[in-house]
Amino acid sequence: xxxxxxxxxxxxxxxxxxxxxxxxxxIHAALCLxxxxxxxxxxxxxxxxxxxxxxxxxxxxxAVAVLIVFTILLTRRADETTGGFNWxxxxxxxxxxxGLLWAILQTPSLSVAVPQIEAxxxxxxGEALMTDYIWPLQCVGLLLTAALIGGLILVMEEKR
Amino acid sequence: MSDSFxxxxxxxxxxxxxxxxxxxxxxxxxxxxxxxxxxxxxxxxMLFALISVLxxxxxxxxxxxxxxxxxxxxxxxxxxxxxIKLLIKEDVVPLRADKIIHFIAPIMIAATAILxxxxxxxxRNMTPFSIDGGILFFFAVGSATxxxxxxxxxxxxNKFSMLGAMRAIAQxxxxxxxxxxxxxxxxxxxxxxxxDAIVAAQExxxxxxxxxRWFVFxxxxxxxxxxFFVSGLVESNRTPFDVPEGESEIVAGHMTEYSGFxxxxxxxxxxxxxxxxxxxxxxxxxxxxxxxxxxLQFIPSYIWFFAxxxxxxxxxxxxxxxxxxxxxxxxxxxxxxFMLPMAFTCIIAAAVWHYQRHGxxxxxxxxxxxxxxxxxxxxxxxxxxxxxxxxxxxxE
Numbered sequence: 001x002x003x004x005x006x007x008x009x010x011x012x013x014x015x016x017x018x019x020x021x022x023x024x025x026x027i028h029a030a031l032c033l034x035x036x037x038x039x040x041x042x043x044x045x046x047x048x049x050x051x052x053x054x055x056x057x058x059x060x061x062x063a064v065a066v067l068i069v070f071t072i073l074l075t076r077r078a079d080e081t082t083g084g085f086n087w088x089x090x091x092x093x094x095x096x097x098x099g100l101l102w103a104i105l106q107t108p109s110l111s112v113a114v115p116q117i118e119a120x121x122x123x124x125x126g127e128a129l130m131t132d133y134i135w136p137l138q139c140v141g142l143l144l145t146a147a148l149i150g151g152l153i154l155v156m157e158e159k160r
Numbered sequence: 161m162s163d164s165f166x167x168x169x170x171x172x173x174x175x176x177x178x179x180x181x182x183x184x185x186x187x188x189x190x191x192x193x194x195x196x197x198x199x200x201x202x203x204x205x206m207l208f209a210l211i212s213v214l215x216x217x218x219x220x221x222x223x224x225x226x227x228x229x230x231x232x233x234x235x236x237x238x239x240x241x242x243x244i245k246l247l248i249k250e251d252v253v254p255l256r257a258d259k260i261i262h263f264i265a266p267i268m269i270a271a272t273a274i275l276x277x278x279x280x281x282x283x284r285n286m287t288p289f290s291i292d293g294g295i296l297f298f299f300a301v302g303s304a305t306x307x308x309x310x311x312x313x314x315x316x317x318n319k320f321s322m323l324g325a326m327r328a329i330a331q332x333x334x335x336x337x338x339x340x341x342x343x344x345x346x347x348x349x350x351x352x353x354x355x356d357a358i359v360a361a362q363e364x365x366x367x368x369x370x371x372x373r374w375f376v377f378x379x380x381x382x383x384x385x386x387x388f389f390v391s392g393l394v395e396s397n398r399t400p401f402d403v404p405e406g407e408s409e410i411v412a413g414h415m416t417e418y419s420g421f422x423x424x425x426x427x428x429x430x431x432x433x434x435x436x437x438x439x440x441x442x443x444x445x446x447x448x449x450x451x452x453x454x455x456l457q458f459i460p461s462y463i464w465f466f467a468x469x470x471x472x473x474x475x476x477x478x479x480x481x482x483x484x485x486x487x488x489x490x491x492x493x494x495x496x497x498f499m500l501p502m503a504f505t506c507i508i509a510a511a512v513w514h515y516q517r518h519g520x521x522x523x524x525x526x527x528x529x530x531x532x533x534x535x536x537x538x539x540x541x542x543x544x545x546x547x548x549x550x551x552x553x554x555x556e
Contacts, residue, residue, distance in 0.1 A: 027314060031261070034307060054296045062303025062336075066329065069310050073326070122293050122353045 005046055013039025021093075026072055034065045051122050166460040169199070170285050196288040200277055208431050209239035215477045222481035249420035254317060257417065261315030266418065266425035269308035273432035275301040280439040281359050283449045283462030294355040295347065298440060299340055302395070305433070306332050309404075309414050312426075316417035324413020327488055328404035331394055334495040339391035341503035342384040345510030346375055346444045359448030369454055374447035379527035380509035383534075385445040387503055389472075392437035394491070396430060398476055400483040401491055438472035439465075497541045505533040 016035030023029045037060040044053030129137050164171070173195050177188060213228060213236060220227025228235035253262060278289035279297050291297060306329050313325020347353060350361045364373045375381035394401040405413035415426050442448060446468050449461035486494075509526040516522025 027258075027261070031307075031311065050291055051293050051296070054293050054300045057300040058296065058303060061307065062300065066303075066306050066310070066333065069307070069314075070329065073310075073314070073322075122296075123351065 246424040258315040265312035270429040276436040312414040335394040338499035338503040362447040376445040384506040396433040399480040
């Protein structure tokens with residue numbers, strides 16, 4: 001059951017990612033990227049990490065993808081001709097993939113048996129965030145507030 | 161006796177699943193999910209048909225006319241006629257449209273609306289998709305609706321569609337913030353993201369067993385409920401926030417280039433989104449499937465849920481019949497200047513209530529917090545515009 005699900009999800013995710021990298025129209029590529037994001041969220045669900053999967057959908061589909069399509073919407077129109085096949089990009093991405101694969105195969109964790117941990121509930125994540133990781137959380141909050149204020153200042157009308 | 165009525169649908173599902181005793185585990189799982197999906201879809205398709213005719217009837221009553229009354233008794237078979245009409249209508253796709261995106265957009269919007277219905281507890285033991293992060297799931301799939309709207313606007317290759325989609329996304333993104341932040345106090349008090357736990361936390365009665373322990377009866381809960389409901393109106397693009405499809409300005413917004421059954425799918429998605437938001441409001445603030453009075457607990461839980469849902473849906477229709485459309489910049493200003501600060505206030509008020517051990521003192525302190533911020537904020541965002549008395553020239 002889970003093997004079949006794994007194969008279906010990985011085929012979908014890979015197809016989405018490949019289409020996002022190769023489709024000529026930018027808007028199609030952005031929407032295919034959403035498929036890849038949802039596929040990754042499905043992987044998290046398969047692994048039993050419900051919360052991470054939901055946040056993946058929430059942040060990447062709900063925010064990042066909307067941001068990307070909004071950017072496309074506001075910047076370009078009609079002229080959607082892209083250059084030819086980008087061989088440099090293929091070489092770079094191939095090198096990155098090979099490097100990651102090599103690093104993953106070098107790590108010992110693949111040969112170690114799966115540790116027995118209790119189910120990860122939202123409550124435990126909340127407790128960890130509010131006790132052990134309170135300072136990183138506050139820093140992220142500060143950063144996001146700064147970004148929000150920065151965005152406001154950029155669009156504010158200048159008074160003369 | 162009352163218990164058997166309450167659990168009649170749960171029993172029916174168990175009985176149906178018992179029909180395949182020797183099946184492997186995964187077949188049972190798939191069958192169980194399919195039964196849940198069929199039940200949710202069937203129920204809400206019926207409710208959609210009913211509400212579409214009831215909305216026209218109620219609007220007609222408000223506008224002092226008859227409304228549909230030709231098809232069937234009281235016009236009740238009107239949705240059937242409408243459905244057949246929309247099915248056999250020609251499906252027009254603009255020549256320069258992006259065909260694939262134009263085709264997927266209505267499916268995407270309807271799918272997200274249906275998915276959101278899955279995590280709501282409709283009765284005792286009647287949650288179709290019960291997961292630990294149910295509320296988060298609701299908002300996660302809800303945020304994908306924006307993509308569907310964008311696809312509809314972009315795929316149509318029409319300036320009205322594009323303008324409508326931009327308006328829709330802008331207001332949905334803005335009102336998602338107050339919508340989610342008003343849910344936070346409930347999650348803080350309950351300490352769980354699961355819809356079942358939130359309903360369970362609202363069980364029982366206080367003040368000599370008269371007032372149910374629903375969150376709407378606390379000051380922060382009442383404020384959060386109103387804010388949540390208004391944000392829900394915006395998220396489902398209903399009047400007075402239907403600027404994305406303001407027909408007097410931009411035809412029908414992102415739905416301009418859709419006809420026939422695709423248009424009907426948008427219509428269905430709008431109503432399903434309305435059901436989902438109202439259902440979540442019932443779950444979070446109105447005690448879910450709990451009965452409002454102790455002695456009426458013998459009435460099955462799902463009847464209470466759908467009664468509360470119907471009341472909220474009626475308010476949706478009532479508002480549509482009463483209020484004019486807001487201007488687009490006013491909608492956005494309202495979100496950022498009023499809704500968002502009030503939503504944050506609800507969190508603080510809930511914290512005050514919680515640390516006064518949910519007692520009477522906490523109730524009043526929490527009321528004070530909400531009232532002070534509300535009055536201060538009203539002063540602050542008041543534009544001091546004076547309106548001249550309206551004169552009627554012809555309608556005297």
